[in-house]
Amino acid sequence: MSDVAFYDFVREPFLKLALWVFFLGIAYRFFRVLFLGIPHDYAKPKGNPYYMAVKKIVIKPTMGWTFREIFARRAINFIGGFMFHIGFIGLTFLVPAHALLWREITGLPIPMMPNIVSDMLAYSAFGSLLVLTVHRALNPVLKLLTGKDEYFANLLIGLILFTGLLATKWAGSGYIWILSIHIFLADLLIIYIPFSRLSHFVYYFLSVGFMGWNAGKRGVSF
């Protein structure tokens, strides 16, 4: 198989399949949990559950942002996690080639960023992913919480970042192969998300809101 034939395969039938699996799978997981519901609670709420649900969603991202918390106790988690998420989300949506795909899917005028910004994001996301993975493997608490799923996801994302960087920077005459492998791995990731803990991004608001709702119900603060 030539590199262009492989490119055509990963770009058309495989990407299409991946997108179908992604949208179907994510909706399936989300609504399955939602429709299962929770047992009816007959106790009268002691606070305002809906207000607390919204409050929790809004303030949660900044809740740990005290100097002591960030720099003294969980520096790697906070800084590494922040850099990784900003980089990965930025690259996923705003690299021109990616933005054009999302524009077509969403119909929104998604902006496109120049190479210099995507390079910086890619280096920082790749570096922080490496640090976070090593940290995960060495930290006694995180080690216990980590399964094969996380390591596989980290490996897949790391390879996608690496091949993306390789394709834009150093691929030389192997450019089409590297680019195709990059797209192939991204297709795999898109398929893998609904089956893995990577789908946390769709549950994020649901679970954080639920925590707030629970706190409001019991009349306690966060």
Add this chain to the structure above:
Amino acid sequence: MESLYNVFKRRGYTRRDFLKSALLIASTIGMGPSFLPQVVKALESKPKPQVLWLSFQSCLGCTQSILNSTSIVPADVLSEYISLEYHETLMFSHRSKEAMDLQKGRYVLVLEGSLPVDGGFYCTGGGRSAEEILKSLMDGAGLILALGSCASWGGIAHAEPNPTKAVAVDEILKHKRVVKLPGCPPVGDVIVSVIASFVVTGKPPEVDGEGRPRVFYGQTIHDRCYRRPFYDAGKFVGSFEGEDAQRGYCLYRMGCKGPITRNACATVRWNGGLSFPIQSGHPCFGCSEADFWDRGFIYRPLSVVEEGFSWKEALAGALIGTALGYGTAYINKKLGGG
């Protein structure tokens, strides 16, 4: 048999004109100025190449392309130098036999167009099928050139639904070394350079894994595109009428296939080095890569799903997922007694 230098002289050109052409030939075939004396000597002494040109399922655009090649040698010199001993479209077929006997083992066999393998009656000449004609001439060739995307990959005749079961020539010439010059059509100067390099070196050019000369097909259009700084800066043309188009921004958004297309357009250029499609404001549509006719609408960006995946498909997927999620939750609840 005359050499290139003799043709120049007879046509009234100066030695300086000849040396200019020799230098161009040396540089386009990647030999560099230090090899110039060798190239000059070869072009002064070696007889002009004998070319047998077979056209199969083609539009003759490739023939047109070589006739329009003017930057390497002047047009009148070229038409004499590339000595067409036999051209399937232009001459009676019995001439092929004479030409073949004359130059056995040395002639250049140029193949234009794809071959139909369905019954052998879609493409014939002098009562013989294309395959028969090709097989009768292949053994005496010193260089076999598959000219254009049709001969190299099957081209337009091979595009869906491929009614004649067209194939590339190397599928018929399985055990032969075929040098491919894909493109629709290939750059005329590239064709001339490859034939001239065969005269100079006596060997086919160095090729990549697909049989294309590395010197012309080693890089993508994107690698050598002068609009690349705009691509890197994230500045794209959004419509052919817009200001961005006038500013000469990158054409990726307009469907440019330069990133996956290997060809010499961005370096050798067309019409005597004057321009190439991207320079004229049109995206490259990847004509030198296999099956480019089947790659969907040419103005769609490379990174989108070729046949489309919009919010409608995303919503349909999400609705199916929701229905399945609801169904599973319902069954779970029933089984769990909830």
